[in-house]
Amino acid sequence: MVCAVKLLTRTAEGGRAVAAAAKLCYSPSDAGSLFEGLGPEKVRSFLAHLRKAGHFSPFEHASFTFAVDGLSRVASHQLVRHRMASFSQQSQRYVPVGTPECVLPPSVSENPECRGLFEEHARRSLELYRTLVDRGIPKEDARFVLPHGWATRLVVTMNARELHHFFRLRLCRRAQWEIREVARQMLLAVREAEPELFDLAGPDCLTEGACREPSSCGRPYATMEELLAR
Template sequence: MKLAVNLLSSSPEPDRIVAAAARLCYSDVSAEELLGGLESEKIRGFLKHLRKSGHLSPFEHVSFTFAVDGISRVCSHQLVRHRLASYSQQSQRYVAMTGPDVVVPPSIRDEPGLKERFIELVAACHKAYGEFIEKGVPREDARYLLPHGWQTRLVMTMNARELHHFFRLRLCRRAQWEIRELARRMLALVRCEAPLLFDLAGPDCLVDGECGESNPCGRPYESMEELLSDETVF
């Protein structure tokens, strides 16, 4: 299967909710009243102030739920390191793995002869997987034969603060290519749903104007358009 990322749901009016929650900290009126008096430009300025001051706890009041199909187990292992999120992943214990369905890295796909050898080895692993199950080996044990590149599906939920952190790390050019492409697609989706919250989101070079890595790549992103168009095909 091809990589597919969809936004299943999000908090209603995320831009306005975050701005109202933040304003409540400095106001003697109710959140409902504050919510009613917020216009786009006022929200934009307030969110910019929150990011600049580091007052990011209001960003935690809104969340976004994604469906992801076609990433490898390599990628999902990286993904679940972001612990301020919730994940539900397809189980290899309960679901028979048909296929073979694997993510082929571009460095292998584009090298003559290597892709064919890669697919051949994966097919051998999958054939053995089926043979072991036919002989009575439980799926939870037979799955040990499957490679890390095997594709998976999952649903994940992150709040806006964690998404900003995720984008800082995973949209860096030095991030691993598969999770970087996942993050790029996620950013495009949340910018449509909450354009003010994610008006400025991404790696350090784009957000802060300088790299936070000890060994910079030397190719900083100059604009959001450049970042969102930097697709990795696999």
């Protein structure tokens, strides 16, 4: 299985709200009038200007809520480290485990022998989980035997400023492959919904033209298309 991201909802006219908020800082008008007066083309050019200047503070006014399914607890543990975000996660204390749903890393999937061992292990882990529950062990303790790769579900909300930060870190080629895949799907979804807020996003190699990591991968992204291809 592979994770799947769906944009559940978002701030209506988020890009326009961001542009109005940014304009307010330098204008004698009120924000309501600024918001009314902004057409799509002005929003687009003004947001591009803010992004180039690195002024991401007003991007906080636009917020996006995603359903993330089929993410391993390896990746969800990383994901919830982002503090400027909101998470609701399926509970392993309360929700009984059903079919063997373990995220299969590509490196394992491509190696038939390893894949066999991995899948057999996932099945046995689930069997043991069930045996323990049958023997009276609480679900919250039986889950200790489930593999790290076991899949979870979350609802995640981030604003556009945190999303830019998230894409910068997590779309780097050196990020873990699974959180990169979540980030890629999230970026695809928000670009479809509010293209002008995310016309350019990703690691420094793409957005700044240079990597600042001391142990760089040496393979900079040249275009958004390259970044967004699976």
